[in-house]
Amino acid sequence: MRFLARRLGFYLLTAWAAVTLNFLIPRLMPGDPVELLVARLKGNVDPAAIDAMRRAFGISDAGLWQQYVDYLGNLAHGELGRSITFFPTEVSTVIADSLPWTVGLVGVATLISYLVGTALGVLMAWKRGTWLDGVLPAATFMHAVPYFWVALALVFVFGVTLQWFPVSRAYGLDVMPGFTGEFAGSVLYHAALPAVTIVVASMADRILGMRNVMVTTLGEDYVVMAEAKGLTSRRVMWAYAARNAILPNITSFALSLGFVVGGSVLTEIVFSYPGIGSMLLKGVENEDFPLMQGIFLVISLAVLVANFLADLAYVVLDPRTRQESE
Amino acid sequence: MKIKIGIGILVFFALMALAGPLLIGADPAATSEDGLQGPSAAHWLGTTQTGQDILTQIVYGSRVSLGVGVLSAVIATVFAVAVGLVGGYFGGAVDEVLSVLTNIFLVLPALPLIIVLAGYLPQRGVASVAVVIAVTGWAWGARVLRAQTLSVRRRDFVQAARASGEGAFRVIFFEILPVLLPVIATSFLATVVAAILAEAGLSFLGLADLSTVSWGSMLYFAQNGQALLIGAWWWFIPPGLCIALIGTGLALVNFGIDEIANPRLRTVKVKAKATPEAASKVTAKAKART
Numbered sequence: 001m002r003f004l005a006r007r008l009g010f011y012l013l014t015a016w017a018a019v020t021l022n023f024l025i026p027r028l029m030p031g032d033p034v035e036l037l038v039a040r041l042k043g044n045v046d047p048a049a050i051d052a053m054r055r056a057f058g059i060s061d062a063g064l065w066q067q068y069v070d071y072l073g074n075l076a077h078g079e080l081g082r083s084i085t086f087f088p089t090e091v092s093t094v095i096a097d098s099l100p101w102t103v104g105l106v107g108v109a110t111l112i113s114y115l116v117g118t119a120l121g122v123l124m125a126w127k128r129g130t131w132l133d134g135v136l137p138a139a140t141f142m143h144a145v146p147y148f149w150v151a152l153a154l155v156f157v158f159g160v161t162l163q164w165f166p167v168s169r170a171y172g173l174d175v176m177p178g179f180t181g182e183f184a185g186s187v188l189y190h191a192a193l194p195a196v197t198i199v200v201a202s203m204a205d206r207i208l209g210m211r212n213v214m215v216t217t218l219g220e221d222y223v224v225m226a227e228a229k230g231l232t233s234r235r236v237m238w239a240y241a242a243r244n245a246i247l248p249n250i251t252s253f254a255l256s257l258g259f260v261v262g263g264s265v266l267t268e269i270v271f272s273y274p275g276i277g278s279m280l281l282k283g284v285e286n287e288d289f290p291l292m293q294g295i296f297l298v299i300s301l302a303v304l305v306a307n308f309l310a311d312l313a314y315v316v317l318d319p320r321t322r323q324e325s326e
Numbered sequence: 327m328k329i330k331i332g333i334g335i336l337v338f339f340a341l342m343a344l345a346g347p348l349l350i351g352a353d354p355a356a357t358s359e360d361g362l363q364g365p366s367a368a369h370w371l372g373t374t375q376t377g378q379d380i381l382t383q384i385v386y387g388s389r390v391s392l393g394v395g396v397l398s399a400v401i402a403t404v405f406a407v408a409v410g411l412v413g414g415y416f417g418g419a420v421d422e423v424l425s426v427l428t429n430i431f432l433v434l435p436a437l438p439l440i441i442v443l444a445g446y447l448p449q450r451g452v453a454s455v456a457v458v459i460a461v462t463g464w465a466w467g468a469r470v471l472r473a474q475t476l477s478v479r480r481r482d483f484v485q486a487a488r489a490s491g492e493g494a495f496r497v498i499f500f501e502i503l504p505v506l507l508p509v510i511a512t513s514f515l516a517t518v519v520a521a522i523l524a525e526a527g528l529s530f531l532g533l534a535d536l537s538t539v540s541w542g543s544m545l546y547f548a549q550n551g552q553a554l555l556i557g558a559w560w561w562f563i564p565p566g567l568c569i570a571l572i573g574t575g576l577a578l579v580n581f582g583i584d585e586i587a588n589p590r591l592r593t594v595k596v597k598a599k600a601t602p603e604a605a606s607k608v609t610a611k612a613k614a615r616t
Binding site for chain 2: 156
């Protein structure tokens with residue numbers, strides 16, 4: 001388990017870096033955030049809000065080191081300060097309300113995109129020289145398409161023109177949230193277009209990445225050997241070639257997670273989906289620095305957790321990482 | 327072939343950005359009476375809600391989108407080269423620290439960080455947006471370059487340079503760097519794509535300079551002008567298409583370089599398999615060609 005312990009150590013270090021970055025950004029960027037806020041609102045700001053904000057940042061007359069210690073102490077208690085937009089609601093409450101929507105939407109969409117994209121990549125490498133090669137130029141194009149543009153196009157075609165799917169919100173106005181079939185149906189119906197956006201926009205990377213690794217793997221001696229033994233194509237393709245090709249694919253998938261999350265933030269905004277991405281935009285638009293920073297921290301930690309899960313999958317799939325510990 | 331198509335696309339957009347505004351001459355922000363017109367002879371790509379010509383905006387917007395993309399990719403690549411080469415060359419504690427720093431920036435989600443940083447900018451000009459994007463965009467290149475430096479530094483010519491008493495700085499930047507130029511070029515191109523996408527995302531959120539016309543800000547105004555609900559597809563399709571096309575062009579060049587380095591990736595050759603049906607297919611295809 002030395003591999004996992006080392007990875008865990010790295011994630012803890014990265015989490016600390018994200019926290020410290022969060023502390024340093026308002027201090028390193030030009031201008032005092034509190035004064036910036038007061039100036040932009042032309043003084044029309046609640047003194048209580050200013051005070052809350054100073055406290056959220058730990059901005060005080062104390063030395064930088066003392067401020068940092070205070071900041072870490074607040075964070076350890078889950079104290080992220082109060083939101084300016086939704087004053088006097090705590091930032092942690094705003095995040096707790098919106099995070100489940102994002103985790104559900106982005107989690108499911110990313111999983112679908114990964115599974116389908118990887119399977120397509122395997123097939124395309126296997127059937128090189130057939131009509132499947134026609135997918136390559138399309139995937140190259142999709143690889144560079146902005147998420148929010150895919151979202152706009154889907155809204156235009158399936159939301160406005162055909163009117164098949166709703167184009168905003170997470171559930172219908174006419175249903176009550178609760179554990180009912182009606183509510184679940186409404187949630188799924190509303191999540192359809194945002195989920196398709198994320199799947200379509202993120203799948204090309206998986207297809208191209210898996211295809212390239214797989215093509216390299218197919219040239220290995222053990223694959224030729226398996227074919228020579230007369231094993232079925234299916235067995236050679238999945239159990240010999242794909243099983244080995246998937247390892248670098250998981251690594252690149254984990255590294256692309258931050259990018260997928262960034263794209264999902266934009267997707268949520270197009271669909272007014274009540275997740276963390278929409279909240280981040282609200283925070284930035286309203287100069288709500290405590291909310292902005294709280295959300296950045298939560299997103300960073302979520303990506304770290306997802307990376308760790310990818311590492312776990314790696315350990316399951318690659319016996320070598322398990323043997324090292326003995 | 328791939329490289330040729332890719333370079334063709336890039337040259338097209340480079341010409342558009344450099345010479346396009348001179349050819350068109352009109353003001354991209356100029357409004358007119360003809361609001362929300364579809365494509366016509368007078369307005370090839372139609373007009374916005376306030377009667378601005380979309381083709382003019384696309385042409386002027388290419389300057390900002392490409393400019394920010396290239397500028398931040400240059401900054402990010404310089405940083406990536408410095409971190410990757412220095413870490414890879416020295417190894418040891420220096421390398422450990424730089425690697426951890428690189429990996430941290432690789433894992434942290436870039437766009438949310440860019441959004442937060444942009445939120446603090448007092449003035450969101452083109453240059454400051456480019457710097458903010460560069461801050462989050464250097465890590466991938468640094469990682470690739472470090473790995474390459476590790477293998478290059480053991481080669482004879484590097485050993486010879488060190489033995490002849492050249493300083494570390496000279497060895498890194500005059501002996502190793504020229505060998506890595508192809509790698510630096512591919513990493514630069516990939517960074518340009520990421521930077522163009524980031525700029526578009528930032529402008530789309532209204533967080534970049536909205537007074538200058540860029541493809542991202544066009545999409546911002548299209549979304550806020552209810553282009554979707556009105557059915558004005560000509561307003562939001564062209565900017566996104568341009569972004570995707572540039573990305574495709576850069577990716578084609580990169581994939582083409584990959585294929586030169588790894589010939590197995592090429593699509594033209596049919597993999598010769600031992601199965602009879604595959605063999606017969608190959609011969610059938612060969613017959614059809616002759």
